Amino acid sequence: MIQAKGIHKSYGQLEVLKGIDLTINPSEIVSIVGASGAGKTTLLQILGTLDTADAGEIIYEGQNLADKKKADLARFRNSEIGFIFQFHQLLPEFTAIENVMMPGLISGKSKSELKERAKSLLERLGLSDRLEHKPSELSGGEQQRVAVARAMMNQPKLILADEPSGNLDTENARELHNLFKELRDEFKLSFVIVTHNLSLAQEGDRVVQMKDGYIISEHSAEA
Secondary structure (H helix, E strand, C coil): EEEEEEEEEEEEEEEEEEEEEEEEECCCEEEECCCCCCHHEEEEHHHHHCCCCCCCEEEECCHHHHHHHHHEEEEHHHHHEEECCCCCCCCCCCCCCHHHHHHHHCCCHHHHHHHHHHHHHHHHHHCCCCCCCCCHCCCCCHHHHHHHHHHHCCCCCCEECCCCCCCCCCHHHHHHHHHHHHHHHHCCEEEEECCCCCCCCCCCCCEEECCEEEEEEECCCCC
C-alpha cells in the first residue's frame, strides 16, 4: 500500500532518520516503538506527507508522492490519510459532529451528506448520545473516539496515529486498540501507530522497533 524507501531526514546538524525502508500492507496494523528521539514521529509525519524527506521516496499504491505538486499533495492527504493525535486536537468551540465533519468540509463535500456520515461514524463508535457535545463535555476516551471518527470521515485507506492512547488510562487505551482492530476488519483500513506502550503494540499485526534513526527489528506481533 505505502512504502518508504531509503528515507533520510535531518534538522540542521541533527540526523533524525538514517535510511528507513518500510512497507505497510493493506488492512494491516503496524506499531512503531522505540525510545524518545528514535525518529518515530518524524517517520510518521513523512509517511503522512506532513513533512518531506531529504532523500528517499514515499510510494503510495505505485505513485511516487514526490511527483505531486503541493496543492495535489494536500488533496491527497485529505482524501487518502486519516490522522489521530495523542491530545485529540479537537476544535473546542465545535460539537463532536462538527469536529468529525471538518475533513469533509475542507474537501468541499455536501454539508448534509457529511452530517449523515459523521452521525453514522459517531454512532458506530458508541457516541450516539454525544453528537452535540463539545470536547470539554466529553471524557478523554470519548474525545479520542471523536478523533477516530474524524480520521475516518473521508474514507481513507490509511490511518496514522501518534501516541493515540498516551493520554488515556489503561482501560480506555486497551479499548482504543481493540477498536482499531475492529475498524481494520470492518473497513479494511491500515493503521500505523507510534506508541511507547509495548504491550498494546503487540496487539497489532507487526511491531517495528526504531533506535537512533534506524529500524533495528521487525516482527509479527504474535512473535
